[in-house]
Amino acid sequence: xxxxxxxxxxxxxxxxxxxxxxxxxxxxxxxxxxxxxxxxxxxxxxxxxxxxxxxxxxxxxxxxxxxxxxxxxxxxxxxxxxxxxxxxxxxxxxxxxxxxxxxxxxxxxxxxxxxxxxxxxxxxxxxxxxxxxxxxxxxxxxxxxxxxxxxxxxxxxxxxxxxxxxxxxxxxx
Amino acid sequence: xxxxxxxxxxxxxxxxxxxxxxxxxxxxxxxxxxxxxxxxxxxxxxxxxxxxxxxxxxxxxxxxxxxxxxxxxxxxxxxxxxxxxxxxxxxxxxxxxxxxxxxxxxxxxxxxxxxxxxxxxxxxxxxxxxxxxxxxxxxxxxxxxxxxxxxxxxxxxxxxxxxxxxxxxxxxxxxxxxxxxxxxxxxxxxxxxxxxxxxxxxxxxxx
Numbered sequence: 001x002x003x004x005x006x007x008x009x010x011x012x013x014x015x016x017x018x019x020x021x022x023x024x025x026x027x028x029x030x031x032x033x034x035x036x037x038x039x040x041x042x043x044x045x046x047x048x049x050x051x052x053x054x055x056x057x058x059x060x061x062x063x064x065x066x067x068x069x070x071x072x073x074x075x076x077x078x079x080x081x082x083x084x085x086x087x088x089x090x091x092x093x094x095x096x097x098x099x100x101x102x103x104x105x106x107x108x109x110x111x112x113x114x115x116x117x118x119x120x121x122x123x124x125x126x127x128x129x130x131x132x133x134x135x136x137x138x139x140x141x142x143x144x145x146x147x148x149x150x151x152x153x154x155x156x157x158x159x160x161x162x163x164x165x166x167x168x169x170x171x172x173x
Numbered sequence: 174x175x176x177x178x179x180x181x182x183x184x185x186x187x188x189x190x191x192x193x194x195x196x197x198x199x200x201x202x203x204x205x206x207x208x209x210x211x212x213x214x215x216x217x218x219x220x221x222x223x224x225x226x227x228x229x230x231x232x233x234x235x236x237x238x239x240x241x242x243x244x245x246x247x248x249x250x251x252x253x254x255x256x257x258x259x260x261x262x263x264x265x266x267x268x269x270x271x272x273x274x275x276x277x278x279x280x281x282x283x284x285x286x287x288x289x290x291x292x293x294x295x296x297x298x299x300x301x302x303x304x305x306x307x308x309x310x311x312x313x314x315x316x317x318x319x320x321x322x323x324x325x326x327x328x329x330x331x332x333x334x335x336x337x338x339x340x341x342x343x344x345x346x347x348x349x350x351x352x353x354x355x356x357x358x359x360x361x362x363x364x365x366x367x368x369x370x371x372x373x374x375x376x377x378x379x380x
Contacts, residue, residue, distance in 0.1 A: 026234065049234050051263060054255035061224030061256075065197070065231025068217065068353065069239075069360050070368040073231070091221040092228070096353045155372070 004139050008170035011139060012037035015168070016045060018142035019074055022150040024101060025049065026066045028059035029076040032105040034171045035164070038076070056081030060088030063100045072150065074101035079108070079122040080115075082161075089129060089159060099153035101146070102161040106135070109165050111172065126161055133161040136168045178312050180273045181206045181340025183333050184244075186316045190323065193363060194240035195232050195356075199225040199249045201280035202339035203273060207244055209342035214359035218345055218352055223253030226260065226270050233265035236364065240267050240323070247274040247288045248281070258301040260328065269322045270330045275337040283337065294332040305329040 006014065015038055019027070028051040031039050042050050049071075053059045056077045063073035077085070082104050093100050108119015126133045132152060136145050145162055153160040166172035180203060188210035196216050198204040204218045219225040229243035250256075250272050260270065276289035288294065298306035305327055309315035315333045322329035347355065357368050 026231070051230070051234065051259065054259050055253075058224065058227040058253055058256045058259055061219070061221065061227025061253075062231035062234070062259075064224070065228035065233075066235040067231075068228075068357055069195070069232050069235040070357075070364070070366050071231075071235040088221050088224055092219065092224055095220055095349050097350050098353070 006139060006170065008037045009041075011168060011170040012041045014139055014142050015164070016041045016048075018146040019101070019103070020045075020048065021143055022101075022146040023072045024074045024146070024150070026051070026063070026071045026073040027076055027103075028053055028062045028073070030054075030056050030059070030078070030081055032078040032107065034107075034166060034169050035076065035078075035105050038169070042076075053077075055084060057085045057088040060085050060093055060100070064092045064096065064098050067098050067100065072101075074103050076103045078105045079163075080118050082122065083118065083125065086125065086129065089131070093159045094129065097157040098159070099150070099157060100159040101150055101153055102131070102159050104161050104163050105169075106163040106165050112166070122163070131159050131161050132156070133163055135163045135165065137165050139168060142168065177310065178315070178333070178335050179338060179340070180275065180333070180335040181210075181342070182312050183273070183315045183335065184340075185210050186312055187319045190320065191242060192240065194242050195236070195360075196242045196244060197225050197229040197232065198244045199246045201246065203244050203246060205345045206340045206342050208345055209340070214355040215363075217356045218349070220349060222249050223256070225249055226256050227253065229268060229270065230256070230260050230263065230265060233268040234263060236360075237265070237267055239364075240269070241265070243268070243270045245270060245272045246279070247272060247276065247286050247294070248278045250294065251287055251292070254297065257298055257303065257330075261302045265328050266326050268328050269319070270328070271319070272330070272332045273335050274332050275335050277337050279337055279339070295330075298330040298332075303328065303330050306332075308332045308334065310334050
C-alpha cells in the first residue's frame with residue numbers, strides 16, 4: 001500500500017475531486033461517520049448538486065431521474081444503506097439499464113471492530129445483483145478508479161460500486 | 174370517507190395543460206391512463222414502489238428550467254414517506270407532486286392502505302415543511318389546484334382523494350428499457366444535449 005501522509009480532510013478533498021474529474025455532477029448522500037469530511041467537502045462544493053437523503057433507496061430514484069435527463073450521478077452511503085437500496089437498484093437502476101455510481105463506505109472491512117456482518121454481506125450482495133465493485137484503499141488510485149468506474153457504468157449501462165475503506169479515507173485508528 | 178371522484182377523470186382534465194412537462198408516473202393504472210390522455214415520450218413509468226417522487230426530484234434538479242410532474246399513488250408514497258422531507262429540503266420550484274389516494278393497493282389486489290384508516294397526506298406534507306400542500310375531493314377542485322400549481326412555479330404537493338378503479342384505456346405501450354431510450358432521446362431533442370452515445374470501434378480513429 002502506498003497511501004500518502006495526507007490527513008482525512010485532504011483525502012476527502014481528493015475523493016471528491018476524483019469523482020468530479022470522472023464527470024460526476026450530482027451526489028445523493030446519507031452519512032457514515034467515516035465520510036463526514038467527504039460530505040463536508042461536498043456541502044462546500046459549489047459545482048456538484050448535493051441531495052441529503054433520509055433513506056438510501058430514495059437516492060437510487062433521485063440518481064436515476066438525474067441520469068435520465070443527462071446528469072452523471074453518484075449515491076454515497078454506507079454498506080448498510082446499500083442493503084436498504086436493493087429493491088430500487090434492481091427495479092429502477094438495473095431494470096432501466098442506467099449507469100449509476102454507487103460509492104459505498106465499506107463498514108466491517110478487514111481490521112475493523114464492529115459491522116462484521118454487514119461487511120460480510122456486502123460483496124456477495126453486489127455479486128448477486130451483478131454489480132461490478134472495486135475496493136479503494138490507496139489515495140493514488142482515487143482518480144483512476146472513479147474515472148474508470150464511470151466508464152464501466154456507462155459502457156455496461158449498469159450501476160458500478162466503488163467501496164471506500166478507512167485506509168483511503170484516513171480514518172483508520 | 175366519501176371519495177366522489179375518479180383518478181382517470183382528474184388525469185383527463187389536466188392532460189392538455191402540462192405542455193412539454195416531464196411526467197413520472199407510478200406503475201399501475203395511473204401510467205396507462207396518463208399515457209392514453211397525454212401520449213408523449215416525456216412520460217416515464219416508475220416501476221419501483223415509492224420512487225416515483227424521487228425520480229421526479231432527480232429530474233427536477235437536473236433540469237431546473239423544465240416543469241416536472243410526479244403522478245404518485247398512496248401505496249407508493251407510504252413506501253417512501255421519507256422522500257417528502259428530502260424534497261422539502263431541496264425546494265425544487267419546478268416540481269409538482271400529485272398523489273392519487275384511493276385507499277387501496279390497487280395493483281396488488283385491492284388491500285386497504287393506511288390512508289383508508291385515516292392517514293392525511295396533506296397534514297403529513299405540511300408537517301414536514303412543505304408549504305404548498307393541498308387536498309382535493311372533486312375534479313373541479315383538483316383542476317384548479319393543479320392550474321394554480323403550474324402558475325405558482327414553486328414546489329407543490331396535491332393529494333387527490335379518489336375512489337378505486339381504472340379508466341377504460343389501452344395498457345402502457347412500452348417495455349421499460351424502450352421507455353428509457355424514448356424518454357432520454359426526447360430530452361436530447363428538446364434540450365439540445367447529448368446523453369447517449371453509440372460505442373465507437375477502436376479502429377475508427379485509424380481510418
